[in-house]
Amino acid sequence: MTDSARHPNIVVMYADDLGFGDVSCYGATALDTPNIDRLASEGLMFYQGYATAATCTPSRYSLLTGSYSWRNERAHILPGDAPLIIDPGTATLPSVLKEAGYTTGVVGKWHLGIGEGNQNWNEPLPLTPLDIGFDDSYIMAATNDRVPCVYLDGRDVVGLDPSDPIEVEYDRNKPFPGLPTGKDNPELLKMMFHHGHDMSIVNGVSRIGYMRGGDAALWVDEDMADVFLEKAVSFVEKNKDGPFFLYYAFHQPHVPRLPHPRFVGSTGLGPRGDAIAEMDWCVGEMLDALERCGLKEDTIVVFSSDNGPVLNDGYYDEAVELCGDHRPAGPLRGGKYSMYDGGTRVPFIVSWPGAVETGESDALVSQVDFFASFAALAGVSPDAGPDSVDVLDALLGQSDTGRAEIVLEGVQAKTVLRQGDWVFIPPHQGPPVNTNVNIETGNSPVPQLYNLSGDIGQIENVASIYPDVAERMADRLREIRSG
Ligand code: NG6
Ligand code: CA
Numbered sequence: 489m490t491d492s493a494r495h496p497n498i499v500v501m502y503a504d505d506l507g508f509g510d511v512s513c514y515g516a517t518a519l520d521t522p523n524i525d526r527l528a529s530e531g532l533m534f535y536q537g538y539a540t541a542a543t544c545t546p547s548r549y550s551l552l553t554g555s556y557s558w559r560n561e562r563a564h565i566l567p568g569d570a571p572l573i574i575d576p577g578t579a580t581l582p583s584v585l586k587e588a589g590y591t592t593g594v595v596g597k598w599h600l601g602i603g604e605g606n607q608n609w610n611e612p613l614p615l616t617p618l619d620i621g622f623d624d625s626y627i628m629a630a631t632n633d634r635v636p637c638v639y640l641d642g643r644d645v646v647g648l649d650p651s652d653p654i655e656v657e658y659d660r661n662k663p664f665p666g667l668p669t670g671k672d673n674p675e676l677l678k679m680m681f682h683h684g685h686d687m688s689i690v691n692g693v694s695r696i697g698y699m700r701g702g703d704a705a706l707w708v709d710e711d712m713a714d715v716f717l718e719k720a721v722s723f724v725e726k727n728k729d730g731p732f733f734l735y736y737a738f739h740q741p742h743v744p745r746l747p748h749p750r751f752v753g754s755t756g757l758g759p760r761g762d763a764i765a766e767m768d769w770c771v772g773e774m775l776d777a778l779e780r781c782g783l784k785e786d787t788i789v790v791f792s793s794d795n796g797p798v799l800n801d802g803y804y805d806e807a808v809e810l811c812g813d814h815r816p817a818g819p820l821r822g823g824k825y826s827m828y829d830g831g832t833r834v835p836f837i838v839s840w841p842g843a844v845e846t847g848e849s850d851a852l853v854s855q856v857d858f859f860a861s862f863a864a865l866a867g868v869s870p871d872a873g874p875d876s877v878d879v880l881d882a883l884l885g886q887s888d889t890g891r892a893e894i895v896l897e898g899v900q901a902k903t904v905l906r907q908g909d910w911v912f913i914p915p916h917q918g919p920p921v922n923t924n925v926n927i928e929t930g931n932s933p934v935p936q937l938y939n940l941s942g943d944i945g946q947i948e949n950v951a952s953i954y955p956d957v958a959e960r961m962a963d964r965l966r967e968i969r970s971g
Contacts, residue, residue: 495731496840497787498585498862499724499778501771502551502735504544504597504742507797508833509818510764518814519755519764523772527791530839532847532885537836538854539795541897542825544599544631547794547855548737549573552580552600552620554859554876558901558969562601565899567658568634568697570601572615579870581859583621585733588866593624593727595720596737602629602640609636609654609702612643626719628707632739633802635699637690637707639715647705654702663687663698670694679744680804683924693744693803709746712739717770721777728781736774740767743801757814758806760799785842788865792855793834798824798925808926821946825922827898827913827930828946838883845885852890852906853879874971895968898930905965909941912961935962
């Protein structure tokens with residue numbers, strides 16, 4: 489092995505709300521994802537690959553820290569003005585790789601908080617990705633449906649005119665007087681909200697949160713894919729002498745779904761499908777850039793998603809009406825927010841041409857394992873804590889064995905244990921269905937036990953047939969949570 493083969497570049501491409509059944513290599517027929525498929529054909533597709541949680545912030549927290557998110561009570565869906573929830577000094581995937589000589593960059597959706605609270609967006613930002621291990625950072629602070637709707641380059645808002653400062657307010661009862669909102673001025677909207685998302689209007693779309701000022705800095709949703717892609721590609725070009733770690737976090741297909749006009753109508757599924765097509769194109773552009781730079785065989789490329797799919801996540805965009813026979817979660821039950829597998833089991837592809845075996849793997853792996861696995865690959869051994877398992881051999885296709893067990897997290901940090909093929913869901917209070925999004929939550933007054941080997945759709949609760957298994961797993965889950 490040459491040096492560069494021992495320390496490959498690492499590119500993690502991370503979709504937002506993309507389901508297990510949303511790409512063609514995982515069985516989708518209603519839309520084509522030729523570039524993700526190309527990555528899969530050059531690498532290894534995991535069928536038991538998980539995000540740690542069924543929502544964004546917790547999954548991203550785990551991916552970057554190697555720690556289960558329910559251990560940090562701040563790791564829940566964050567507002568756009570939340571402080572950074574990863575403390576500087578914490579070992580993170582980028583900080584550990586940096587120690588091993590990598591140059592590290594993040595481009596795209598962040599959603600792990602910025603600053604120390606009460607953030608003044610008009611001054612250099614105090615706590616950013618730059619403070620937890622990234623050398624370069626070009627991000628949006630939270631989500632594309634949350635204010636502030638601006639890009640952050642390092643510590644600065646891009647394109648901010650100091651004479652038009654930004655103000656952000658998340659208290660629902662404190663709209664900026666005189667400024668239109670989705671709630672009061674629906675006639676100004678190009679995409680109507682369905683639930684939530686009725687506060688400040690930016691680019692014809694009402695968002696979560698109020699903002700005022702910063703007009704010259706506001707993003708244009710339709711250009712977002714191109715903006716992030718350009719930054720991601722230039723990071724690769726700039727650092728092609730490597731090794732580098734790039735965390736490229738897409739905003740698609742999260743709401744509001746506003747792909748560039750050149751993708752509008754490219755699928756029959758409406759804006760949600762078109763946003764997936766746009767993201768797939770970005771994947772292809774990144775693969776081409778790596779090839780152009782001569783890095784194809786020196787780079788591990790990972791593609792995955794932060795949580796499962798949702799159709800109506802708060803805007804009328806025809807995702808439900810145009811879905812037809814398409815099953816965004818494939819054969820899995822539930823979706824985003826859910827404790828069922830549809831919430832957390834996601835497309836999970838690892839490619840390293842020449843080094844990773846090609847084909848399919850049934851090894852149980854989680855994004856929380858990137859921390860320990862890639863640290864091992866880079867030759868460093870941080871104090872990984874108990875949650876991140878070195879499954880490098882499985883990720884490289886050299887072993888069929890991944891983890892023995894994994895804790896999965898639905899919304900509100902409700903946890904589930906998977907052990908082998910068994911999934912145990914403890915009784916949890918709350919409605920069985922989140923009616924806003926029409927997704928089963930997994931809440932039930934009784935314990936649930938499923939065996940995925942014959943029941944991938946988690947249809948038959950066998951807790952009363954195997955009470956000893958259910959009890960053993962309940963104990964184990966309690967033990968892990970208290971450990
Ligand atoms: C929810 C939003 C949803 C989405 C989600 C975060 C409402 C009613 N719903 O609170 O639209 O933004 O948060 O998604 O506001 S995530 O993928 O970033 O976790
Ligand atoms: Ca998400």
